[in-house]
């Protein structure tokens with residue numbers, strides 16, 4: 564393979580800016596290049612790690628062995644389908660630019676997902692979501708290569724088993740390479756206003772464009788839009804997912820909060836029912852109440868000053884420092900509330 568590079572630094576390709584190099588690296592601009600790279604790796608017995616925009620990825624300090632495949636394929640196609648429009652996006656399309664374009668085209672369904680970094684191909688992996696919207700609501704097909712067989716497959720939403728920040732892709736990370744994603748969007752549809760904070764800040768007559776702008780402004784306030792001038796954005800977004808627990812476990816965590824004097828009454832603990840049997844707790848709230856205030860520092864890493872869920876790299880740090888701080892937080896939350904937080908970003912080459 565002609566374009567193969569060796570010892571390529573990965574830190575500049577991630578939003579955290581941490582970690583070592585890729586043993587082998589290929590930036591693939593065509594889907595045929597992606598498939599050729601997979602064949603090369605199989606023949607050369609090299610592990611393959613897929614990389615998009617690096618905004619939900621942690622790179623180990625030792626780097627990543629085998630081939631890191633940078634999915635940089637571009638292209639959009641539009642097709643009218645009854646009342647809706649099918650938009651097919653190549654996996655390497657920039658997500659933020661894609662959402663901007665859909666809003667410009669007056670296509671509803673993704674407007675609350677503006678300002679999220681990364682590329683289209685990664686959005687089904689963790690069912691990207693924000694401000695009351697998730698990609699699973701509009702994804703109609705995901706075209707993939709099954710890396711076990713090398714075959715192309717077309718997956719329907721029910722095959723993807725989408726859930727909160729989860730999908731079958733995430734549960735079986737080594738198996739799938741996403742090539743393109745089809746979204747079914749609604750021309751001239753109303754913007755989604757389901758999230759209290761968004762509803763409160765949206766203009767009186769909301770449009771797709773104004774709701775998108777409101778989302779971006781809210782995200783900016785929390786340092787959740789990439790901005791080189793904002794040191795809080797050198798992160799991987801939320802480092803932990805909100806725990807969704809069986810009701811009895813959530814009740815025990817809430818009791819623990821009262822016992823520890825964190826709150827006076829159980830009602831003061833933020834929680835949301837998930838179906839009848841489960842309850843979602845707020846990971847950021849648990850972290851702060853376990854004693855990790857926003858802005859807490861451990862050398863070169865710390866918590867964002869605006870968002871207790873974002874672990875930030877202040878420069879000159881290591882992935883080991885970041886993961887040690889993450890472990891300290893997990894242990895602190897477990898000790899106080901009996902809840903084990905789950906890491907959201909993937910540890911490349913390890914997970």
Ligand SMILES: Cc1cc2nc3c(=O)[nH]c(=O)nc-3n(C[C@H](O)[C@H](O)[C@H](O)COP(=O)(O)OP(=O)(O)OC[C@H]3O[C@@H](n4cnc5c(N)ncnc54)[C@H](O)[C@@H]3O)c2cc1C
Nearest residue numbers: 613615616617618619620681682684685691692741800909
């Ligand atoms: C400031 C900030 C704010 C964020 N806000 C949000 C938010 O509001 N909501 C949210 O859900 N997320 C958020 N994130 C997380 C992140 O932006 C998303 O998860 C995004 O979809 C990751 O895309 P990426 O291309 O950067 O993926 P990467 O970080 O490159 O990869 C993430 C994982 O997906 C896999 N992957 C990537 N592309 C493919 C592909 N084509 N085929 C198969 N596997 C692939 C990788 O192997 C890796 O395991 C935020 C991150 C940051 C830094």
